[in-house]
Amino acid sequence: MSKRTLCALPIAMAVAMLAGPSAAQAPENVLQSLIDKHQSQYLTQSPQNLMMMPDNPAYDLIEDGDKLFRQARGPKNASLEKCDFGKGPGMVAGAYVEMPRYFADTGKVMDLESRLVHCMKTLQGFTDEDAAVKTRHGSSSDMMKLQTYIASQSNGMAWNPSTNHPMEKAMRNAGEVLFFRRSGTMDFNCATCHTQDGKRIRASVLPNLRAPHEWTKAISWPAQRVSHDNVRSSQHRVLECVWQMRYPNIKPGSDASIALISYWTDAARGQPAILPDLKR
Amino acid sequence: MMQKTSIAVAVAAAATLGLAVGGCTTPDAGKPAVAKPAAEAKPAKADYASMSPQALAEYLVFESNSYDLKQPTQEGTTGRERLVQDETMKLCSEAARTGKDLDAKTADRIREIAQASIKYPEGGIKLGDWKVGRELAWSGFGFRTAHNPDKHEPGRAPGANCYNCHQLAEDRTGGTLGPSLTGYGKLRGNSPEVLKYTYDVIYNAHVYFTCTSMPRIGANGVQSQQQIADVMAYLFDPASPVNK
Numbered sequence: 001m002s003k004r005t006l007c008a009l010p011i012a013m014a015v016a017m018l019a020g021p022s023a024a025q026a027p028e029n030v031l032q033s034l035i036d037k038h039q040s041q042y043l044t045q046s047p048q049n050l051m052m053m054p055d056n057p058a059y060d061l062i063e064d065g066d067k068l069f070r071q072a073r074g075p076k077n078a079s080l081e082k083c084d085f086g087k088g089p090g091m092v093a094g095a096y097v098e099m100p101r102y103f104a105d106t107g108k109v110m111d112l113e114s115r116l117v118h119c120m121k122t123l124q125g126f127t128d129e130d131a132a133v134k135t136r137h138g139s140s141s142d143m144m145k146l147q148t149y150i151a152s153q154s155n156g157m158a159w160n161p162s163t164n165h166p167m168e169k170a171m172r173n174a175g176e177v178l179f180f181r182r183s184g185t186m187d188f189n190c191a192t193c194h195t196q197d198g199k200r201i202r203a204s205v206l207p208n209l210r211a212p213h214e215w216t217k218a219i220s221w222p223a224q225r226v227s228h229d230n231v232r233s234s235q236h237r238v239l240e241c242v243w244q245m246r247y248p249n250i251k252p253g254s255d256a257s258i259a260l261i262s263y264w265t266d267a268a269r270g271q272p273a274i275l276p277d278l279k280r
Numbered sequence: 281m282m283q284k285t286s287i288a289v290a291v292a293a294a295a296t297l298g299l300a301v302g303g304c305t306t307p308d309a310g311k312p313a314v315a316k317p318a319a320e321a322k323p324a325k326a327d328y329a330s331m332s333p334q335a336l337a338e339y340l341v342f343e344s345n346s347y348d349l350k351q352p353t354q355e356g357t358t359g360r361e362r363l364v365q366d367e368t369m370k371l372c373s374e375a376a377r378t379g380k381d382l383d384a385k386t387a388d389r390i391r392e393i394a395q396a397s398i399k400y401p402e403g404g405i406k407l408g409d410w411k412v413g414r415e416l417a418w419s420g421f422g423f424r425t426a427h428n429p430d431k432h433e434p435g436r437a438p439g440a441n442c443y444n445c446h447q448l449a450e451d452r453t454g455g456t457l458g459p460s461l462t463g464y465g466k467l468r469g470n471s472p473e474v475l476k477y478t479y480d481v482i483y484n485a486h487v488y489f490t491c492t493s494m495p496r497i498g499a500n501g502v503q504s505q506q507q508i509a510d511v512m513a514y515l516f517d518p519a520s521p522v523n524k
Binding site: 166167169170171173174176177178179180181182183184185186187188189191192193195196198199200201202203206239242243244246247248249250251254255256257259 | 328329331333334336337340341344345346347348349351353355358359360362363364365368369372373374376377423424425426427428441443444445453454455456457493495496500501502
């Protein structure tokens with residue numbers, strides 16, 4: 001081995017250690033490592049779901065998403081290979097765990113979904129009315145295939161959203177206020193359900209934001225939602241929570257949703273992402 | 281003069297052409313197309329980085345076009361009203377966010393507001409039908425809007441949501457966010473004092489548990505007087521599965 005390679009080794013190892021368990025570890029092994037390391041009713045509530053993970057239907061979406069990503073599409077007949085998710089054009093490895101993040105070209109903090117929509121519109125020429133952009137939910141949607149593929153390239157890596165830019169700090173801090181903001185018919189805020197260990201709504205154990213080893217699984221979307229028979233996104237989860245909390249409809253890619261996702265990603269900082277996950 | 285004007289026009293035309301060809305006319309990123317006159321100028325977009333977290337949060341809720349504020353609600357209001365916080369919500373949100381215990385003055389204020397909100401039934405607190413109460417306790421239906429609004433209609437009334445957070449009768453699985461209510465009536469009897477206490481907790485639990493997570497089932501209009509009476513019967517009636 002050359003001297004240069006030898007010198008690079010400690011750095012590479014340090015980077016790998018920072019990233020947590022090997023990125024090559026399957027999602028179910030990432031989850032099992034967390035289960036082995038911590039006592040958590042949330043993480044262990046469904047041995048059946050853990051057993052299903054090697055056959056996660058989300059894997060089909062990864063394959064399709066990978067193809068879609070490289071396919072020339074839309075009025076501009078371009079692929080998404082020049083889309084910058086924060087680590088340079090086309091760089092998807094490790095990009096998702098650093099989002100939401102600030103993008104200078106739009107002047108906004110963006111989550112994966114809104115950044116993807118931005119690239120589909122600017123690089124490929126799609127508009128808000130085209131199905132490719134408009135349809136955000138469902139395993140058969142382009143959106144979910146692309147998101148599931150891109151997110152899977154961060155499996156096993158530590159959540160590490162940037163908070164260097166003032167906008168990133170602002171959105172994360174506003175997201176924290178929103179997390180604790182009670183309103184609506186039932187006086188709910190996110191904290192009502194997500195700030196204690198081992199609590200249940202009916203039979204389901206809830207993840208605790210204050211237990212990062214639980215929260216990493218909680219925010220690991222896209223995930224196959226078994227009871228929906230569909231792979232769901234982070235934005236879909238926000239929408240479902242908003243619905244249950246008796247708040248009005250929240251728009252996909254809205255700044256309020258991105259602020260919340262900024263806060264909830266920061267809360268899982270350092271923990272390995274499980275992508276794609278499988279949930280009830 | 282004429283020469284200058286026509287050169288200016290030519291330059292402007294060339295610049296516009298250049299911009300169009302360069303693809304710079306993208307309708308994106310929320311920038312205003314036309315600058316407003318200085319007198320009524322508002323910032324094109326609020327400067328998020330210069331706002332306090334609380335100010336930005338309120339802006340995001342009400343001014344960033346994030347929520348459908350005009351969405352109709354089952355109670356005849358709009359989405360906006362679902363997001364406006366009353367004093368109790370504001371005080372309890374701040375306490376939750378900071379993690380600081382409520383000071384005595386704030387706790388007293390919350391209790392005072394709660395007590396004033398409680399409306400007792402004409403003719404006094406009575407127990408209704410436990411069989412109706414059983415279904416109300418189990419039902420999580422009602423008042424949801426967002427992408428899938430609950431339709432309130434005869435035969436499908438909003439439920440009391442009890443089982444989401446509480447264990448009650450042992451024939452059904454309840455949550456653990458709130459204390460178990462199994463054997464509620466059996467353990468407490470049904471004196472007027474216990475009935476009133478229970479009614480108060482259902483109507484507005486803050487009167488005894490300041491900044492509780494329990495929704496203000498009566499004060500917020502989740503359940504009517506009759507429905508509360510039926511839920512109370514489910515809790516107190518010796519024949520109810522809760523007390524078996």
